[in-house]
């Protein structure tokens with residue numbers, strides 16, 4: 001199903017910049033976020049709801065897309081989910097494999113998933129779609145729709161925009177990134193063939209600058 005490649009010759013410049021930035025920061029990122037979920041009760045709550053929703057459907061594994069060092073992949077696996085990870089950054093994939101030797105990780109991009117049609121029961125994109133230029137996000141959501149089985153679930157996490165219907169570039173610490181108004185991203189999910197199940201917005205935590213949003217949806221058409 002997954003046939004990852006490390007030939008980056010045809011890569012778009014912004015994708016190459018994101019990959020290089022995460023390769024450079026991978027070790028530090030892994031250390032900084034290793035225990036982050038332990039103190040994030042609402043994040044764990046929505047991840048738990050996602051795992052139960054996917055299990056209730058009984059169809060296919062979960063892909064953690066833009067998995068970084070695999071902290072969400074590992075958390076979902078420890079909740080009983082069948083899950084694997086995929087990330088743009090080869091260094092992140094190496095670290096994810098070292099952190100979670102029992103799980104499968106591959107290198108690849110959300111813009112061209114090396115995954116067959118209708119193969120997955122769930123997709124989580126936890127702060128990874130934030131790096132895709134907004135005009136290419138509809139294509140990525142179409143990719144998510146393609147690889148999910150009927151009624152499969154998708155969970156997105158991202159920083160919220162200040163204006164109610166905006167998408168805004170911001171000075172992310174690693175590389176260029178975008179904050180979204182939840183309803184704007186929800187509209188794109190709808191256009192890609194997903195029905196919204198839940199939207200959670202929480203206030204910034206002590207180490208965060210922005211509100212944080214989580215959208216849970218399922219493939220309906």
Ligand SMILES: C[S@@+](CC[C@H](N)C(=O)[O-])C[C@H]1O[C@@H](n2cnc3c(N)ncnc32)[C@H](O)[C@@H]1O
Nearest residue numbers: 022066067068087088089109110126127128131
């Ligand atoms: C903020 S980190 C989040 C990592 C992980 N989801 C977590 O929460 O710890 C963003 C991750 O998305 C990955 N990423 C960015 N653009 C991507 C793309 N087009 N395809 C796959 N992964 C991507 C980066 O390499 C990076 O590991």
